[in-house]
Amino acid sequence: MSGGEQKPERYYVGVDVGTGSVRAALVDQSGVLLAFADQPIKKWEPQFNHHEQSSEDIWAACCVVTKNLRETCWDKAGHFFDLPDFLSWKATGVTARSLCSLVCKWTYSAEKGWDDSFWKMIGLEDFVADTYSKIGNQVLPPGASLGNGLTPEAARDLGLLPGIAVAASLIDAHAGGLGVIGADVRGHGLICEGQPVTSRLAVICGTSSCHMGIDHMVQGHAAFPELQVKATARCQSIYAYLNSHLDLIKKAQPVGFLTVDLHVWPDFHGNRSPLADLTLKGMVTGLKLSQDLDDLAILYLATVQAIALGTRFIIEAMEAAGHSVSTLFLCGGLSKNPLFVQMHADITGMPVVLSQEVESVLVGAAILGACASGDFASVQEAMAKMSKVGKVVFPRLQDKKYYDKKYQVFLKLVEHQKEYLAIMNDD
Structure with missing residues (x-):
């Protein structure tokens, strides 16, 4: 079984100190009151219209009502599950x-x-x-x-x-990796054939930061309404239309060379790997005043390249830690985008394997079930039998020098961002 990531529910305790009691409530993010407790507090009247209360008594009452919330909520919970x-x-x-x-x-x-x-x-x-x-x-x-x-x-x-x-179970992305990474690659001319499975890297390209990053760049562009109209007229997705538009404007050069002076650092929502730095922001350098469909298509291309450059960054960090990766196995929604796949091959310099089955997460979950049933002696055996290679995309090695330069710029972007932050924080 696999389960997708869900945003955790958050709850808040509101405490109200009144003239005669302390009240506390557990409230969710929608403002719905889920539990309530109250506790009287002492009040002294040494003379007419003179009232006194003990701060210690008030604090003790706050503690009582908060603990009462535990009794009505926390202590009643039998289990906490992912x-x-x-x-x-x-x-x-x-x-x-x-x-x-x-x-x-x-x-x-x-x-x-x-x-x-x-x-x-x-x-x-x-x-x-x-x-x-x-x-x-x-x-x-x-x-x-x-x-x-x-x-x-x-x-x-x-x-x-x-x-x-x-x-x-497995978390959904991990199930996707299980569904692709163990495929029998014999006959496909891949260097990972005969090597341990640790030479393979599964890249799960779903509705995580990579997908949202592309959507953000495309949908926030001034030419996006025009793109929607033209894509609809051709009965295409906006990304299929952008891919075909890039082929039109590239002329004689490889499509990836359209971004020679446009570079993107894609961590608009912080970096998970390999830097694990939630403070990082996105960066774009090389923008022009024009905002037509050509500009949108090239910005889209630069963003796709930036995500692939990020994958290369992760691989280099893994190799520096002693791992050896030779082949990428892609699954998830973006693996259906041929531009995304080709850019990963070209920029990492590694072949990319796509599964025969599009829904790799479901295959991975089924592999777990097959193991639980006892039909296979190990997860590895089940992966080899149930995962199938659908297509292999090889890197265009003639473009290697260009992407090496793009990668140098990519690393400079984050280096410069940290320098800018240091300058602004300097007293």
Whole structure:
């Protein structure tokens, strides 16, 4: 099973100190009051129209009502799940957590387990006291069989038979990687043939920052309304139209060379990898006063290239840490865009493998189920049997010198951004 990332719900405690009581409420982001508690406070009247209250008594009342919220909300919660584990629990009634969910989202260490000191430091020592039963004290590897499979209730809801094996889950992007990275590549002329799977890098190109970055650059451009009209008239997506428009304006040169004087640093929402710096901003250099469809198409191209340059940046960081990557395996929505795929091949200098099945996340989830059923001895065996190569896109090595220069500029952009920040913060 796989589950997509969801924005976590956030709640707020409002405390009101009145003349006769302290009240507290738990409120969600929509302003809906979810729980309420109140506590009287003492009041003295030493003489007529003179009132006194104890600040210590008020604070004690604040503590009481806040603790009462715990009793009505926190203490009533039986378990806290990440979405993939919640779905597994609904299917099987088993509260075991996936190693993937806990390591990626819950600070769990695959080697050391939970860190008691962390939970105590942030005031959630309750988890430690109950041996982590609420957030997971049974941890299973993805693909492990959960309990006795589908419960009768879940089977009835799904229209399936009780007892069908259910696998410990993966986060959706990780399931996509599982669905593509283990494919049998024999006969495709790839250097990764015969090498360990660690020579392969799965790039999950979905509705994450890469997709939103392209949308932001395209939809915010003055020529976007014109693009919509023309794409609709041709019954094309806006990106298919932009790709064809780039082919029209490139003339005799390779399409990638249209951005010789336009460069983008794409981290408009911070950088996750390899810098892990949420303060970084997006950068564009080389803009002109004109804002026609040609300009939009070239800016779109520069943004696609910037994302591929970011992939190269990640690969170089991995190689500096001792890894060896030779082949990219792409899946997700953007892997359907031929320009996005070709730019990744050209800029990284590596062949790009596309899966025969477009929905790689679903294949990955099915691989987990196949392992849980016992039909395969290992996840690796299931990947080799169930993942299929659909297409291989090779880099145009004659363009290598150009993209090496683009990469030098790419690194300069973030270097300069940090320099600008240092200048502005200098006292």
